[in-house]
Amino acid sequence: MDMLFTPLRLRDVELRTRLGLPAMSTYQAAPGNLPDPRWHLAHYQTRAVGMGLVVVEATAVAPEGLATPDDLGLWDDDQTQALAEVAEVIAAQGAVPALQLSHAGRKASRTRPWGESGDAPLAEADGGWMPLAPSPLAFADGYRVPAEMTPQQIETAVTQFAAATARAVTAGFRAVELHAGHGRLLHSFLSPIANRRTDAYGGDFHSRTLLLRQTVRTVRAALPDELPLLVRMSCVDFLPGGWTLDDTVRIAPLLAADGADLIDCTSGGIARPETRPTGPCWQTPYAATVRHKTGMPTAAVGKITTLGQARELLADGTCDLVLMGRQLLVDPMLPARHAPDLAPAPYQRALATTTATSDGHLPPEL
Ligand SMILES: Cc1cc2nc3c(=O)[nH]c(=O)nc-3n(C[C@H](O)[C@H](O)[C@H](O)COP(=O)(O)O)c2cc1C
Numbered sequence: 001m002d003m004l005f006t007p008l009r010l011r012d013v014e015l016r017t018r019l020g021l022p023a024m025s026t027y028q029a030a031p032g033n034l035p036d037p038r039w040h041l042a043h044y045q046t047r048a049v050g051m052g053l054v055v056v057e058a059t060a061v062a063p064e065g066l067a068t069p070d071d072l073g074l075w076d077d078d079q080t081q082a083l084a085e086v087a088e089v090i091a092a093q094g095a096v097p098a099l100q101l102s103h104a105g106r107k108a109s110r111t112r113p114w115g116e117s118g119d120a121p122l123a124e125a126d127g128g129w130m131p132l133a134p135s136p137l138a139f140a141d142g143y144r145v146p147a148e149m150t151p152q153q154i155e156t157a158v159t160q161f162a163a164a165t166a167r168a169v170t171a172g173f174r175a176v177e178l179h180a181g182h183g184r185l186l187h188s189f190l191s192p193i194a195n196r197r198t199d200a201y202g203g204d205f206h207s208r209t210l211l212l213r214q215t216v217r218t219v220r221a222a223l224p225d226e227l228p229l230l231v232r233m234s235c236v237d238f239l240p241g242g243w244t245l246d247d248t249v250r251i252a253p254l255l256a257a258d259g260a261d262l263i264d265c266t267s268g269g270i271a272r273p274e275t276r277p278t279g280p281c282w283q284t285p286y287a288a289t290v291r292h293k294t295g296m297p298t299a300a301v302g303k304i305t306t307l308g309q310a311r312e313l314l315a316d317g318t319c320d321l322v323l324m325g326r327q328l329l330v331d332p333m334l335p336a337r338h339a340p341d342l343a344p345a346p347y348q349r350a351l352a353t354t355t356a357t358s359d360g361h362l363p364p365e366l
Contacts, residue, residue: 012226015052023100027112033073050335065103075138087172097174105185107132140272181234182269220259235286
């Protein structure tokens with residue numbers, strides 16, 4: 001049996017394959033942090049072909065939670081309406097549309113990653129704003145010292161996640177992913193590197209995890225019972241004194257009890273500089289550890305570039321779901337080449353006949 005093309009059920013939602021696109025920011029939002037129909041509809045429609053799940057890129061729950069001015073947002077009715085079209089084109093291809101909800105925390109107010117002034121803090125003169133964070137500690141040299149959040153601001157952030165969840169459901173998304181990795185707000189509260197608070201939200205494990213747990217519970221309450229909630233976590237910080245894999249193993253069952261259904265296992269991003277390993281499938285042992293030690297379903301991601309690797313990760317019990325990012329950005333037909341039936345009718349014959357030979361030549365009837 002080919003596990004990759006075997007359905008995965010999360011609550012009442014069935015993914016037709018165990019292959020998904022992870023959230024991949026494209027930084028192409030139209031004014032108002034709306035999806036640009038000319039970009040986002042074509043992009044996500046194409047990437048939904050042959051897929052079980054498509055997680056739409058990090059979408060901010062509030063203006064101050066945007067990482068860059070080019071990110072999508074979901075705090076008003078226009079955004080809800082426009083995102084409904086994105087969910088619709090994904091679902092029309094047979095994939096489950098999910099939305100990643102994010103608050104960039106101290107990594108807010110940056111430029112998009114390319115270009116001359118790319119991947120840098122955005123100065124106030126250029127439209128930058130004050131980032132919010134657990135403690136007044138900058139993400140890296142040259143970045144603005146963020147404002148330490150008041151208890152009222154923390155409560156507001158939880159409410160913003162819940163309100164965006166309700167909007168995501170209205171827009172037709174069939175799953176929500178909370179971005180609790182890569183140094184964003186929810187991760188920054190978890191990690192002692194960024195969180196030096198002395199109130200209820202900082203200090204020991206229980207206090208540092210309070211915000212994420214409150215958010216999961218509040219978001220769960222805003223999500224219909226039949227729809228799954230995914231949590232993307234940086235399983236390790238790669239910095240001394242940071243969040244560890246043991247911490248991730250400890251929190252996973254607590255998040256499950258709070259209403260999370262799957263941990264999407266990524267890593268790093270809490271501060272710079274950091275040294276991280278790399279290589280084929282390099283991050284997948286985190287997904288394996290969380291799955292084996294907690295029984296919680298996991299997604300694996302990180303330099304998975306072939307369907308053979310994906311099959312192995314499923315067969316050896318590393319994860320329940322395989323996410324392929326950069327590979328599917330550049331080669332979106334990869335899954336459909338191996339399962340032409342999952343492609344739209346106009347592509348099916350082309351896929352069946354162009355992939356029939358292993359030597360790279362088209363079959364003679366073409
Ligand atoms: C251009 C780009 C944009 C990304 N945007 C997001 C994002 O919005 N949210 C997120 O959680 N991760 C984001 N990531 C991380 C990816 O989801 C993924 O975890 C990472 O690229 C590793 O997987 P890969 O080796 O298959 O690309 C991004 C990565 C890239 C390269």
